Amino acid sequence: xxxxxxxxxxxxxxxxxxxxxxxxxxxxxxxxxxxxxxxxxxxxxxxxxxxxxxxxxxxxxxxxxxxxxxxxxxxxxxxxxxxxxxxxxxxxxxxxxxxxxxxxxxxxxxxxxxxxxxxxxxxxxxxxxxxxxxxxxxxxxxxxxxxxxxxxxxxxxxxxxxxxxxxxxxxxxxxxxxxxxxxxxxxxxxxxxxxxxxxxxxxxxxxxxxxxxxxxxxxxxxxxxxxxxxxxxxxxxxxxxxxxxxxxxxxxxxxxxxxxxxxxxxxxxxxxxxxxxxxxxxxxxxxxxxxxxxxxxxxxxxxxxxxxxxxxxxxxxxxxxxxxxxxxxxxxxxxxxxxxxxxxxxxxxxxxxxxxxxxxxxxxxxxxxxxxxxxxxxxxxxxxxxxxxxxxxxxxxxxxxxxxxxxxxxxxxxxxxxxxxxxxxxxxxxxxxxxxxxxxxxxxxxxxxxxxxxxxxxxxxxxxxxxxxxxxxxxxxxxxxxxxxxxxxxxxxxxxxxxxxxxxxxxxxxxxxxxxxxxxxxxxxxxxxxxxxxxxxxxxxxxxxxxxxxxxxxxxxxxxxxxxxxxxxxxxxxxxxxxxxxxxxxxxxxx
Amino acid sequence: xxxxxxxxxxxxxxxxxxxxxxxxxxxxxxxxxxxxxxxxxxxxxxxxxxxxxxxxxxxxxxxxxxxxxxxxxxxxxxxxxxxxxxxxxxxxxxxxxxxxxxxxxxxxxxxxxxxxxxxxxxxxxxxxxxxxxxxxxxxxxxxxxxxxxxxxxxxxxxxxxxxxxxxxxxxxxxxxxxxxxxxxxxxxxxxxxxxxxxxxxxxxxxxxxxxxxxxxxxxxxxx
Numbered sequence: 109x110x111x112x113x114x115x116x117x118x119x120x121x122x123x124x125x126x127x128x129x130x131x132x133x134x135x136x137x138x139x140x141x142x143x144x145x146x147x148x149x150x151x152x153x154x155x156x157x158x159x160x161x162x163x164x165x166x167x168x169x170x171x172x173x174x175x176x177x178x179x180x181x182x183x184x185x186x187x188x189x190x191x192x193x194x195x196x197x198x199x200x201x202x203x204x205x206x207x208x209x210x211x212x213x214x215x216x217x218x219x220x221x222x223x224x225x226x227x228x229x230x231x232x233x234x235x236x237x238x239x240x241x242x243x244x245x246x247x248x249x250x251x252x253x254x255x256x257x258x259x260x261x262x263x264x265x266x267x268x269x270x271x272x273x274x275x276x277x278x279x280x281x282x283x284x285x286x287x288x289x290x291x292x293x294x295x296x297x298x299x300x301x302x303x304x305x306x307x308x309x310x311x312x313x314x315x316x317x318x319x320x321x322x323x324x325x326x327x328x329x330x331x332x333x334x335x336x337x338x339x340x341x342x343x344x345x346x347x348x349x350x351x352x353x354x355x356x357x358x359x360x361x362x363x364x365x366x367x368x369x370x371x372x373x374x375x376x377x378x379x380x381x382x383x384x385x386x387x388x389x390x391x392x393x394x395x396x397x398x399x400x401x402x403x404x405x406x407x408x409x410x411x412x413x414x415x416x417x418x419x420x421x422x423x424x425x426x427x428x429x430x431x432x433x434x435x436x437x438x439x440x441x442x443x444x445x446x447x448x449x450x451x452x453x454x455x456x457x458x459x460x461x462x463x464x465x466x467x468x469x470x471x472x473x474x475x476x477x478x479x480x481x482x483x484x485x486x487x488x489x490x491x492x493x494x495x496x497x498x499x500x501x502x503x504x505x506x507x508x509x510x511x512x513x514x515x516x517x518x519x520x521x522x523x524x525x526x527x528x529x530x531x532x533x534x535x536x537x538x539x540x541x542x543x544x545x546x547x548x549x550x551x552x553x554x555x556x557x558x559x560x561x562x563x564x565x566x567x568x569x570x571x572x573x574x575x576x577x578x579x580x581x582x583x584x585x586x587x588x589x590x591x592x593x594x595x596x597x598x599x600x601x602x603x604x605x606x607x608x609x610x611x612x613x614x615x616x617x618x619x620x621x622x623x624x625x626x627x628x629x630x631x632x633x634x635x636x637x638x639x640x641x642x643x644x645x646x647x648x649x650x651x652x653x654x655x656x657x658x659x660x661x662x663x664x665x666x667x668x669x670x671x672x673x674x675x676x677x678x679x680x681x682x683x684x685x686x687x688x689x690x691x692x693x694x695x696x697x698x699x
Numbered sequence: 700x701x702x703x704x705x706x707x708x709x710x711x712x713x714x715x716x717x718x719x720x721x722x723x724x725x726x727x728x729x730x731x732x733x734x735x736x737x738x739x740x741x742x743x744x745x746x747x748x749x750x751x752x753x754x755x756x757x758x759x760x761x762x763x764x765x766x767x768x769x770x771x772x773x774x775x776x777x778x779x780x781x782x783x784x785x786x787x788x789x790x791x792x793x794x795x796x797x798x799x800x801x802x803x804x805x806x807x808x809x810x811x812x813x814x815x816x817x818x819x820x821x822x823x824x825x826x827x828x829x830x831x832x833x834x835x836x837x838x839x840x841x842x843x844x845x846x847x848x849x850x851x852x853x854x855x856x857x858x859x860x861x862x863x864x865x866x867x868x869x870x871x872x873x874x875x876x877x878x879x880x881x882x883x884x885x886x887x888x889x890x891x892x893x894x895x896x897x898x899x900x901x902x903x904x905x906x907x908x909x910x911x912x913x914x915x916x917x918x919x920x921x922x
Contacts, residue, residue: 340858347855
């Protein structure tokens with residue numbers, strides 16, 4: 109039997125007729141993307157509220173009776189876990205991955221829509237299990253988002269009963285959901301591209317999502333295995349991670365386990381997870397910068413290889429999270445070296461973003477502002493990462509607020525700025541309406557300046573040695589009064605930033621209700637997703653015939669061409685040149 | 700460039716041509732690609748299980764039980780080490796053989812033979828799980844080994860053994876169900892138009908489960 113590529117097969121689409129088939133148990137990647145997106149934003153808002161409560165305690169200790177030490181730890185834990193896994197990973201890959209992959213590579217849907225639907229519903233279930241832990245006796249786990257044993261399952265840690273069990277079960281369900289989605293994303297990109305869409309013509313967004321999903325498929329197994337082992341330690345009394353230990357004055361039955369093993373397994377997942385979040389953001393910001401500067405992305409091939417190399421290296425740096433756990437110095441040397449090597453492809457990307465802007469026709473639209481803001485926050489967060497990657501500098505800074513400031517800049521604020529950029533950028537495609545620009549500007553400046561007001565001082569108090577995860581600092585001679593004053597300042601900044609996020613939520617509703625329909629392709633983007641027969645794209649995306657791709661996604665301001673961009677599906681023969689311009693004299697390399 | 704130069708000759712040239720092509724990176728059915736990806740991810744799961752096992756075995760504070768004693772069967776008054784496990788391994792390897800034959804007959808279009816070969820594979824798989832249940836019962840009831848403890852030494856022996864063989868047993872059980880469903884659909888003519896790649900995809904999964912067993916066998920019974 110001869111093999112036919114997916115792009116050449118007859119479309120096989122089942123049009124759902126009922127409301128439930130269309131919007132609830134939907135197999136359409138666009139509906140699933142919106143389901144993923146709304147759920148992720150919802151849990152993200154919960155995590156935002158948790159962070160505000162935490163900061164209230166840190167900024168104004170002894171002022172709020174409703175926060176006790178246990179709750180503080182629980183909020184820290186849940187804030188971290190929700191933001192990293194249930195918000196960022198789900199929104200970037202489940203939300204944007206689902207929406208953009210089939211549209212950008214030119215196919216009608218994900219390759220296995222039924223599995224894709226299951227992916228969302230498993231994710232939804234994992235969120236429900238996670239949120240249920242707020243309502244069980246003892247509350248959610250307070251072991252810190254890294255869930256380090258032994259304290260995570262010993263009595264005395266808040267949520268050591270049902271809380272940690274629900275956390276681990278929820279993570280396991282999330283991993284199943286991610287695997288089902290991830291298999292779809294990777295296979296769709298590899299096997300279902302349209303005619304003319306070679307890998308090296310794909311927008312960088314797709315490269316970022318593609319590489320991040322592969323990282324996820326290979327890194328989440330480590331978390332799954334450690335979650336299973338820890339569940340057994342907690343429920344069955346096995347001793348995988350638990351050494352012989354005295355808890356609350358009584359000897360436990362545990363014996364001979366290794367807590368360090370958990371740290372290795374966790375960070376073998378945890379470090380690639382940073383790049384699971386960062387790589388799609390890198391890709392999307394590249395596209396936004398190029399489109400809104402009306403210039404092709406600088407060094408496309410280099411950008412692709414940088415993404416791939418960062419993805420590969422991310423698997424051999426994990427123990428730089430464990431310098432203070434007790435490690436052979438030679439290992440420390442190895443992991444410090446690999447960590448610093450990652451800075452090279454990352455720096456290539458930053459330089460290329462800046463060079464994309466250089467002499468570009470920069471439109472300071474809301475998505476562009478967020479994208480440029482990202483270059484700032486990411487550079488700052490990345491540079492402090494160079495400090496922490498060195499063993500000798502990490503030793504004193506470990507478990508201080510310097511670390512908190514570092515990872516919030518590099519994998520908190522930065523991907524979130526890109527997410528906002530992406531939402532403002534692709535909103536006209538998803539809904540047909542452009543988010544209100546004035547509200548968007550307010551939202552940007554409040555968020556961008558506000559996050560600096562939070563995290564710049566945090567580096568400083570980290571240098572002073574203020575430890576993280578402490579409910580209250582109390583009277584300590586090495587912490588000056590100025591640090592307490594800064595803490596109060598940061599808390600006020602957090603409240604202001606949180607209020608600015610309400611502007612964004614308001615903008616979503618306002619735009620849907622009040623704004624008129626926007627132009628089709630308002631930013632003048634050349635990539636495929638903006639060139640569907642209907643906007644927003646209909647079921648099956650492309651009407652009767654799949655588009656044929658003739659060029660890369662970055663033909664902006666091509667010399668001699670009338671329009672300042674050439675969409676990917678326009679053949680060379682259809683490009684309209686200015687009168688008197690002879691395209692045969694142009695030295696452009698074919699893409 | 701002449702026609703001769705553009706036609707790929709070596710393996711590497713083929714690979715470059717495939718990966719720089721449009722439409723698809725591999726000239727195969729997408730289901731096969733997806734199954735391979737899943738299996739690579741699953742390889743990570745089992746690798747991490749086995750690395751965790753090696754780690755706790757080396758760091759355990761008490762002695763590891765003698766595997767030639769724990770896993771021995773008593774037949775006619777003689778201790779025969781590894782007898783049960785040899786039978787189980789033989790069954791599983793045989794099932795891989797029948798699975799490979801099923802793939803062959805499926806591509807020949809012989810639905811009846813495919814159905815029966817797949818059913819045979821499933822039955823062999825189910826008997827593997829049955830023997831595993833017998834082994835577990837023997838360890839739990841006769842020798843008193845539990846996930847949390849073990850009269851013959853390190854508690855981690857029971858913990859890792861039940862966890863990893865249990866996880867593998869779940870994979871075999873899932874595979875038996877998967878085989879049964881596909882075999883039924885083959886018989887019903889569900890794939891007459893689509894082609895019989897699904898049999899090969901099912902086979903990929905089944906061979907993988909076999910391969911994992913070889914590693915578990917080596918690490919638990921021979922170490």
